Amino acid sequence: MKAGILSKINYPTGGSTIFDFEPHKFLTSGGIVEGGGLRIKSIKNYDSKQVITNQQTYSYGENEDGLGIRLFDERLFSRNYEDIVEALLHPLVGVQKPVHIGTGSFLGSASTIP
DSSP states (O other), X not given: OOTTOOOEEEOTTSOEEEEEEEEEEEEETTEEEEEEEEEEEEEEEEOTTSOEEEEEEOOXXXXXXXXXXXXXXXXXXXXXXXXXXXXXXXXXXXXXXXXXXXXXXXXXXXEOOO
């Protein structure tokens, strides 16, 4: 889950900053669930002798229990094949759609005629 994120900055002066991340967590009727993405857990700054100069720790949740509030159902952002076919066969009236010609060049938008 942490692949490819910024974890450390080395400064030309010899100091550094280390970032620690954790997954988003929230409480549902089924228990504690990890959500998408990461949030910062702590930031530590070191001097050129690698002595910690300061540290910031972040807490989340109403009672700093680490649990956030689920604002939406992520399943609303994915669609299955049947939904896509239905949308293509019965487009919404008056909804603007991009117009693509050839290899996908964008020319503008058009409205569906009722």
